[in-house]
Amino acid sequence: GAVVSQHPSRVICKSGTSVKIECRSLDFQATTMFWYRQFPKQSLMLMATSNEGSKATYEQGVEKDKFLINHASLTLSTLTVTSAHPEDSSFYICSARDWTSSPPKNIQYFGAGTRLSVL
Amino acid sequence: KQEVTQIPAALSVPEGENLVLNCSFTDSAIYNLQWFRQDPGKGLTSLLLIQSSQREQTSGRLNASLDKSSGRSTLYIAASQPGDSATYLCAVRHATDSWGKLQFGAGTQVVVTP
Numbered sequence: 655g656a657v658v659s660q661h662p663s664r665v666i667c668k669s670g671t672s673v674k675i676e677c678r679s680l681d682f683q684a685t686t687m688f689w690y691r692q693f694p695k696q697s698l699m700l701m702a703t704s705n706e707g708s709k710a711t712y713e714q715g716v717e718k719d720k721f722l723i724n725h726a727s728l729t730l731s732t733l734t735v736t737s738a739h740p741e742d743s744s745f746y747i748c749s750a751r752d753w754t755s756s757p758p759k760n761i762q763y764f765g766a767g768t769r770l771s772v773l
Numbered sequence: 774k775q776e777v778t779q780i781p782a783a784l785s786v787p788e789g790e791n792l793v794l795n796c797s798f799t800d801s802a803i804y805n806l807q808w809f810r811q812d813p814g815k816g817l818t819s820l821l822l823i824q825s826s827q828r829e830q831t832s833g834r835l836n837a838s839l840d841k842s843s844g845r846s847t848l849y850i851a852a853s854q855p856g857d858s859a860t861y862l863c864a865v866r867h868a869t870d871s872w873g874k875l876q877f878g879a880g881t882q883v884v885v886t887p
Contacts, residue, residue: 660816686873697862697879698817747816751873762875764809766816 656682658750660765667738668773675733675768677748684750687731688762689723692745704731738772745769775800777865779878787886792850794881796863801841804866807875808837808848811860820861821848825868853885 657680667673677687685706690698702718704710704725712718720742722734731750735742749762776799786792796806805824809817821830821837823846829838834851850857860882864875 688874695882697877698864698875700874700876703874745814749817749875761819761822762807762873763819764817767814769814 656680656750656752656761656763658684658748658763658765660748660768662768663766664769664771666771666773669739670737673735673738673770675735675746675748675770677731677733677750677765679729679750679752679763682750682752683728684731684752685728686751687725688749688751689721689731689733690747690749692747692767694745698747701733735770738770740772743770743772775865775867775876777863777876777878779861779863779881781881782879783882783884785884785886786853788853788855790853790885792848792853792857792883792885794848794850794861794863794883796846796848796878798844798846798865798876800867801844802868803841804868804870804873806837806839806846806863806865808835808846809862809864811862811880813860817862853883855885855887858883858885 659678661676687704689701701716702710702712704723706725710723725731747767749764778797807822808820823830823839836849839846860880862880864877
C-alpha cells in the first residue's frame with residue numbers, strides 16, 4: 655500500500671527554537687496533504703490543509719504565523735513550528751491524499767507522527 | 774457543523790470475545806467513513822473505508838456497517854486477540870468537501886486481555 659514518511663519521529667527542543675517536520679509521500683503524488691495535532695487521549699484535530707503550489711488553508715484558531723506550512727512539491731510538505739513554547743508540545747501527524755492514481759483512490763494515508771516536546 | 778462521537782470511550786474484553794465499536798455523526802451528508810487503528814504513540818493505520826453508497830465493508834475479522842440516514846457506523850471485530858488492543862478511530866468526510874478533510878471522533882480505547 656501507499657506509504658507516507660514523516661520525520662523526525664521525535665524531537666526535543668528548547669523554548670524559542672523552531673522545529674521543522676517533513677511529510678513525504680513515497681510512492682504516489684499527493685496534491686493535498688493535511689496536518690493534524692493530537693493531545694494525549696484526544697482525537698486528531700485538523701490544523702491545516704496544504705495544496706501543492708499554493709498557500710495552506712488553516713482551520714479556525716490555528717495561528718498561521720506560528721505553524722508555517724510549505725508544500726513545494728507533489729511529494730513533500732513541511733510544517734515548521736516557529737518559536738516553539740511548551741504549550742506547543744504535542745503529537746503532530748500528517749496525511750497525504752492519493753488523488754493521482756488511475757482511477758483516483760481518494761484515500762488518505764497517514765504518517766507515523768512526530769512527538770514534539772518543548773522544554 | 775459535523776460532530777463525530779464514539780461510544781464507549783474505553784472497552785476491555787477477554788480474548789475471544791467479539792468487539793462492537795460505535796460511531797455516530799450528526800450530518801448525514803458524508804462522502805465516506807473510515808475506521809482507523811492507532812497504537813500508543815504511533816500514527817494511524819486505515820482498517821476499512823465505506824463509501825456513502827455502501828452498507829458495509831469486510832476485511833478478515835473486521836466488519837464495518839454504515840447507516841447514513843441515522844448517522845451511525847459500527848465496527849465489529851470477531852474473536853478478539855490481545856494484538857487487537859489499540860485505539861480505534863472513526864472519521865467522516867463531508868460530501869461537499871472537495872479537499873477531503875476528515876472529521877475524527879475521539880476514539881475507543883480497546884484492551885483485550887489474554
